[in-house]
Amino acid sequence: xxxxxxxxxxxxxxxxxxxxxxxxxxxxxxxxxxxxxxxxxxxxxxxxxxxxxxxxxxxxxxxxxxxxxxxxxxxxxxxxxxxxxxxxxxxxxxxxxxxxxxxxxxxxxxxxxxxxxxxxxxxxxxxxxxxxxxxxxxxxxxxxxxxxxxxxxxxxxxxxxxxxxxxxxxxxxxxxxxxxxxxxxxxxxxxxxxxxxxxxxxxxxxxxxxxxxxxxxxxxxxxxxxxxxxxxxxxxxxxxxxxxxxxxxxxxxxxxxxxxxxxxxxxxxxxxxxxxxxxxxxxxxxxxxxxxxxxxxxxxxxxxxxxxxxxxxxxxxxxxxxxxxxxxxxxxxxxxxxxxxxxxxxxxxxxxxxxxxxxxxxxxxxxxxxxxxxxxxxxxxxxxxxxxxxxxxxxxxxxxxxxxxxxxxxx
Numbered sequence: 503x504x505x506x507x508x509x510x511x512x513x514x515x516x517x518x519x520x521x522x523x524x525x526x527x528x529x530x531x532x533x534x535x536x537x538x539x540x541x542x543x544x545x546x547x548x549x550x551x552x553x554x555x556x557x558x559x560x561x562x563x564x565x566x567x568x569x570x571x572x573x574x575x576x577x578x579x580x581x582x583x584x585x586x587x588x589x590x591x592x593x594x595x596x597x598x599x600x601x602x603x604x605x606x607x608x609x610x611x612x613x614x615x616x617x618x619x620x621x622x623x624x625x626x627x628x629x630x631x632x633x634x635x636x637x638x639x640x641x642x643x644x645x646x647x648x649x650x651x652x653x654x655x656x657x658x659x660x661x662x663x664x665x666x667x668x669x670x671x672x673x674x675x676x677x678x679x680x681x682x683x684x685x686x687x688x689x690x691x692x693x694x695x696x697x698x699x700x701x702x703x704x705x706x707x708x709x710x711x712x713x714x715x716x717x718x719x720x721x722x723x724x725x726x727x728x729x730x731x732x733x734x735x736x737x738x739x740x741x742x743x744x745x746x747x748x749x750x751x752x753x754x755x756x757x758x759x760x761x762x763x764x765x766x767x768x769x770x771x772x773x774x775x776x777x778x779x780x781x782x783x784x785x786x787x788x789x790x791x792x793x794x795x796x797x798x799x800x801x802x803x804x805x806x807x808x809x810x811x812x813x814x815x816x817x818x819x820x821x822x823x824x825x826x827x828x829x830x831x832x833x834x835x836x837x838x839x840x841x842x843x844x845x846x847x848x849x850x851x852x853x854x855x856x857x858x859x860x861x862x863x864x865x866x867x868x869x870x871x872x873x874x875x876x877x878x879x880x881x882x883x884x885x886x887x888x889x890x891x892x893x894x895x896x897x898x899x900x901x902x903x904x905x906x907x908x909x910x911x912x913x
Contacts, residue, residue, distance in 0.1 A: 507532030513611030517782030524812035659686030841872025
């Protein structure tokens with residue numbers, strides 16, 4: 503490994519930053535340059551819809567690393583700088599100002615961007631924002647800071663929409679969530695969990711409306727009228743769009759990198775180009791536990807893939823083999839999730855003797871797929887252990903909350 507070699511990283515969020523520091527730890531002696539269109543020092547993203555938003559004013563972001571840490575590890579940050587193209591044959595990237603940067607190794611950590619649905623009137627709506635960056639949150643805080651009584655409409659009843667609803671309710675807004683499907687969180691959890699969060703928000707005076715397909719938005723001064731397919735209308739001083747993300751793969755695709763529901767990578771995060779790696783939300787990788795390819799929107803996945811890529815770039819044997827985990831904070835509820843529930847044919851509910859403390863255990867046949875734990879760290883921890891060990895579960899014991907979780911594996 504030569505000191506004049508360059509590893510360029512496109513994207514400076516969780517994946518890119520962790521990869522840069524992991525490269526130094528693994529022994530990369532060359533130059534490391536990170537590029538990102540966001541001008542802020544790289545920061546933690548999950549609090550944006552939670553603590554950062556509900557603070558009510560523009561508070562300090564929590565940096566992933568201090569500015570001094572980048573200097574110490576000789577990692578060059580090119581923030582507020584976008585990359586326009588990748589040229590694998592010339593082994594260089596083209597910056598937005600037309601300058602080029604040669605590389606020996608390239609890491610693509612471009613993540614994803616919010617989907618803005620094609621709704622008539624959405625482009626001219628007043629105070630309409632997605633929630634993906636600190637700039638988005640700052641705009642939302644500015645729009646709502648005048649105090650209680652602001653009418654907020656959130657389009658989309660996924661985790662981002664619900665977390666945002668809880669945060670804005672704490673600021674005194676009148677919040678309505680419009681979900682196109684017949685239940686919230688329909689794509690990611692069982693009906694019982696959807697019902698729980700629907701009730702939680704209702705009890706906290708958030709109006710959750712399902713079966714609401716937004717067909718138009720009309721702006722009138724500082725207010726908007728949101729119209730749904732069923733003819734219902736909702737007044738909004740502020741509109742939040744949370745209907746999903748679109749993976750940033752266009753630049754990679756133009757460069758000849760293989761794309762399939764994301765940037766296709768092997769278990770060392772390498773693309774079809776031996777000198778180009780991809781990590782984080784933008785990747786499509788094979789998960790050995792589920793025996794299929796997956797694309798994950800997860801800080802855990804971003805961090806783990808970053809470390810694997812760094813080791814591989816430094817010529818070390820490395821293979822990605824992790825069970826994904828996620829979390830969501832809404833009002834006084836912490837939901838911790840481990841594993842992927844897709845394809846389940848049975849859900850076992852384990853209720854504890856404490857209010858708002860239970861867990862859902864997803865199975866396909868006798869195989870445990872995932873666990874959702876509400877205010878129940880113990881279930882999350884044991885669920886993770888059982889998934890990693892692939893231990894068979896005694897379902898009857900699992901249903902009985904008087905039986906300790908450590909006693910539920912089959913003997």
